[in-house]
Amino acid sequence: MCTAIKHKKNYFGRNLDLEFELPFTKVVITPRNYKLNLRANNEQITMNHAIIGMAMVVDDYPLYYDAMNEKGLFVAGLNFDGYAKYFDIKNNFINITPFELIPYILGSCSNVKEAKNLLNNVNLINISFNNKLPLSPLHWMMCDEDECIVIESTKNGLSIYDNPLKTLANNPEFPYHLENMNHYANLNPNQRVELYNENIKIISNGTGTTGLPGGLASQDRFVRACYTNSTSKCDDNEEADVTQHFHTLKSVAQTRGTVIGHQSKYEITIYTNCYSSKTLSLYYNTYNNERLTGFTLKDNKNVDSDKLTIYDLVEKQDINWVK
Incomplete structure (x- = not known):
């Protein structure tokens, strides 16, 4: 499954939740001027901007799950099974595959506005990377410092939605999640005031969050991440913001044993990450190692x-033993 957020103005990131391991996942930097071939017509494109992100590399091709370019533009792909639809090649469109979307947009565009203009002419085509790597059913959240959007390719074609909630989870389509949030307009960090009987006292903090979904289904995670992110308070510096970002995503993280996915396997949060457009940095931790590891493009x-440039994930738990 998965959850993504934009925290404040400068921080973006996601939980990657799956019921199978991704042993080939790396932190990958794609340099400026790197050449990639588009499958539709074998046209070669040049990356105008350097990119950093989480990816699997096959035959020198970075298959990004999420990434940010050196201009501070961020994109993450999240599972959209049962709703995503990709098409045949169409004339008079920019025909790209779903696995090409992240490097194509981040290599070409400096901000969401430029990306929107480009996406108006894009058709996502049904061509797999190879016969061992079929296309994943995805939708995408894209952010810069000023805007946040959701990109969905469904049976109705490619749709681009403004995302004022700065949150994305999985199924169903994004307009449902926007509408569903109307049911939770009462949530707030204050205590609920008892109006009926002065002898009935509030016995716990957090009564303003009564009704906040606690489940791990997509719609529950969306509401909980949105509420936690929108009420989040922390000091105004990178260390505090990054820490708060990870706490927010931890509120919707998956623990082994709580969700059984396909093939009766447990779904877990394989990694959580945070991208900073302020310092052009990527921070991540994994299910097995909660210490943050950081990289920067600066x-x-x-x-x-x-x-x-390819870096292995740091998976071994890093414990600070005090003697």
Whole structure:
């Protein structure tokens, strides 16, 4: 499944929730001027902007799950099973595959406004990477410092929605999640005032959150992440903001044993990450190692390399033993 948020102005990120391991997941930097071939017509494109993100690399191709470019534009793909639909090649459109969407947009665009203009002419086509890697049914959240949108390719075609809630989960389509939030307009961090009997006292903090969904289904995670993110308070500095971002996503994280997915396997939050457009940094932790690991594109010599830069995930739990 998965949940993504935009925290404040500068921070974006997601939980990647799956019922199977992703042993080939890496942190990958795609440099400026890197060449990629588009499958529809074998046209070669040049990456105008360097990209950092979480990806699997196959034959020198970065298959990004989520990423940010050096201009601070962020995109994440989230599961959209049963709703996503991809099409045959269409004339007079930019025909790209779903696995090409993230590098194509981030390599070409500096902000959401430019991306919207480009997406107006995009057709997502039904061509897999290879016979061992079929297309994943996805929708995408895209953000910069000023805007946040959702991109969905369904039976009705490609739709682009403004996302004022700065949150995305999975099924169903995004307009449902917007409408569903109307049922939770009463949620607030204050205590609920008892109007009926002065002898009935509030016995616990948090009564303003009564009715906040506690489940792990997509619609529940969407509401809980949206509420937690919108009420979030922290100091105004990168360390505090990044820490708060991870706490917010932890509120919808999946613990092994709580959800059984396909093939009777347990679904877990494989990793959580945070991208900062302020410092052009990526922070992440994994299910097995909660310590944050960080990278930055600022003054990074690899952005002018002629090849991908690939880092293994730090998976072993890092415990600070005090003696």
